[in-house]
Amino acid sequence: MAYSDKVVDHFNNPRNVGSFKKDEEGVGTGIVGAPECGDVMKLQIKVQNDTIVDAKFKTFGCGSAIASSSLATEWLKGKTVEDAAKIKNTDIVQELNLPPVKIHCSVLAEDAIKAALNDYKKKQGPQSDGQS
Amino acid sequence: MKFPIYLDYHSTTPVDPRVLETMLPYFTEKFGNAASRNHAFGWEAEEAVEHARQQIAHIINADSKEIVFTSGATESNNLALKGIVEMYREKGDHIIISSTEHRSVLDTAKALETKRGVKVTYLPVDKQGMVNPDDVRAALTDKTVLISIMLANNEIGTINPMADIGKIAKEKGVLLHCDATQGVGKIPVDVQKMGIDLLSCTAHKLYGPKGIGVLYVRKKAPRVRLAPLIDGGGHERGMRSGTLAVPLIVGFGKAVELCEQEMASESAKLSALRDRLHTSITGALEEVYLNGHPTQRLPHNLNLSFAFVEGESLLMGMKEIALSSGSACTSATLEPSYVLKALGVGADLAHSSIRFGLGRFTTEEEIDYTAKRMIETVTKLREMSPLYEMSKEGIDLKSVQWAAH
Numbered sequence: 160m161a162y163s164d165k166v167v168d169h170f171n172n173p174r175n176v177g178s179f180k181k182d183e184e185g186v187g188t189g190i191v192g193a194p195e196c197g198d199v200m201k202l203q204i205k206v207q208n209d210t211i212v213d214a215k216f217k218t219f220g221c222g223s224a225i226a227s228s229s230l231a232t233e234w235l236k237g238k239t240v241e242d243a244a245k246i247k248n249t250d251i252v253q254e255l256n257l258p259p260v261k262i263h264c265s266v267l268a269e270d271a272i273k274a275a276l277n278d279y280k281k282k283q284g285p286q287s288d289g290q291s
Numbered sequence: 292m293k294f295p296i297y298l299d300y301h302s303t304t305p306v307d308p309r310v311l312e313t314m315l316p317y318f319t320e321k322f323g324n325a326a327s328r329n330h331a332f333g334w335e336a337e338e339a340v341e342h343a344r345q346q347i348a349h350i351i352n353a354d355s356k357e358i359v360f361t362s363g364a365t366e367s368n369n370l371a372l373k374g375i376v377e378m379y380r381e382k383g384d385h386i387i388i389s390s391t392e393h394r395s396v397l398d399t400a401k402a403l404e405t406k407r408g409v410k411v412t413y414l415p416v417d418k419q420g421m422v423n424p425d426d427v428r429a430a431l432t433d434k435t436v437l438i439s440i441m442l443a444n445n446e447i448g449t450i451n452p453m454a455d456i457g458k459i460a461k462e463k464g465v466l467l468h469c470d471a472t473q474g475v476g477k478i479p480v481d482v483q484k485m486g487i488d489l490l491s492c493t494a495h496k497l498y499g500p501k502g503i504g505v506l507y508v509r510k511k512a513p514r515v516r517l518a519p520l521i522d523g524g525g526h527e528r529g530m531r532s533g534t535l536a537v538p539l540i541v542g543f544g545k546a547v548e549l550c551e552q553e554m555a556s557e558s559a560k561l562s563a564l565r566d567r568l569h570t571s572i573t574g575a576l577e578e579v580y581l582n583g584h585p586t587q588r589l590p591h592n593l594n595l596s597f598a599f600v601e602g603e604s605l606l607m608g609m610k611e612i613a614l615s616s617g618s619a620c621t622s623a624t625l626e627p628s629y630v631l632k633a634l635g636v637g638a639d640l641a642h643s644s645i646r647f648g649l650g651r652f653t654t655e656e657e658i659d660y661t662a663k664r665m666i667e668t669v670t671k672l673r674e675m676s677p678l679y680e681m682s683k684e685g686i687d688l689k690s691v692q693w694a695a696h
Contacts, residue, residue: 162607167607170604170607170608173675176674176675178680190677191694192693192694193693193694194638194639194642194678194688194693195637195638195639195642195693196638197601197618197627197638197639197642198601199677199678199693200677201677201680217675217676217677217680218675218676218677219599219600219601219676219677219678219679220601220604221601221603221604221607221618222603222604222607224601224604225604225675
């Protein structure tokens with residue numbers, strides 16, 4: 160399969176690979192996917208004053224899955240929690256020029272963002288919305 | 292070293308220059324139709340075809356009259372299954388195949404099942420990919436008209452005990468077809484000793500041209516008959532009409548002859564290189580699993596699963612090497628390899644599998660480079676893998692409640 164230059168770039172030079180401690184103050188963690196399906200994404204955000212100051216990922220999956228999560232961490236940094244929730248899988252598809260067969264990779268990335276945000280909100284206390 | 296490195300010889304092989312040289316005159320000055328009985332052009336073509344027939348018959352210990360030319364192994368498999376079912380439909384409506392057959396056998400059997408109401412038994416294989424002859428015996432009924440078992444698997448290289456299966460088929464008087472596409476020219480094949488009645492193979496897997504295959508159809512003890520798929524001028528004893536592709540046939544014959552001459556030295560060289568690749572990789576990386584049989588396997592095949600990394604990303608990380616993966620992401624269906632699944636390999640490890648296919652032009656330098664790049668890429672991707680991280684933290688991945696998607 161021919162990849163877009165952007166997918167290749169993210170795959171060869173992934174941004175923000177790594178992990179935060181899950182119990183660290185302001186950290187939200189989302190793990191989505193399943194090994195049987197061939198992709199698992201772990202996406203983490205670090206929030207200060209309602210702004211995402213740092214993001215990290217680790218992904219088991221194909222090149223498009225790795226690129227989608229790498230791009231997601233780039234986009235998350237600097238966004239408010241509210242704006243981060245607005246990132247859509249279709250934005251990722253467009254930016255990376257993903258073919259139809261790889262759209263599920265972008266869906267997984269959106270799910271990972273949502274899961275990380277929910278985890279963060281849950282840790283902030285009961286007044287936050289914990290549902291997706 | 293020349294890039295990209297080709298390690299996908301199970302998929303196809305380049306035409307050996309000696310084969311090409313033999314073929315060339317048959318495109319131009321020796322262009323006759325082998326069916327033209329009335330002039331020198333035809334005789335010349337016919338003689339060349341008969342010579343190739345003998346070369347091919349020889350390598351499987353058959354008679355040249357038992358060789359039917361087709362367009363390739365897919366057609367041969369179709370012709371064997373459909374042709375036998377059609378011809379022997381009054382005798383019965385049951386066939387037996389293994390669950391790791393090539394798609395051209397599996398899908399043909401499925402088509403016969405749905406369109407013709409044929410009953411198909413899909414035999415399981417053991418953890419190393421081998422068919423148990425006792426399972427073949429147990430599956431036979433008085434309505435069984437054909438057993439079709441592959442000689443060697445195209446993904447994992449496991450070689451089936453054909454002689455044992457052939458003995459059972461003979462005992463019960465049931466025809467045995469063998470898809471020997473991956474085996475002919477690589478390992479000894481003997482249709483007499485193995486009790487094979489029909490055998491498929493193709494030129495492009497053994498350094499011959501694409502577009503030409505063979506179905507061996509036994510003529511004596513028993514005399515096998517088949518209904519043709521293609522009607523026309525009655526070529527190939529009426530089993531496969533159509534003007535013979537003389538240059539391709541000449542190439543097929545030469546390719547087989549070279550394979551036969553060089554089989555012993557070539558398989559020794561390739562299995563040594565294959566083992567070198569295997570030990571270099573497993574010496575440097577943990578959690579690498581061999582798929583297939585440790586000894587009963589094609590000398591040029593290696594199939595490994597690299598836990599915690601996905602196959603397509605591995606291939607993407609080492610683009611300068613042509614390899615193949617059992618990962619879903621490399622297939623159009625988004626399903627991981629059904630062959631590995633049949634072995635009981637978990638879907639997670641099936642997604643992590645890489646097939647190395649070595650061949651005539653593979654060098655030690657290429658193997659050492661591949662091992663080095665494999666180790667680098669797996670290490671890099673494991674650093675990025677949440678599964679590797681969890682496993683290092685002592686989490687049992689099987690105990691995690693994953694959300695399948």
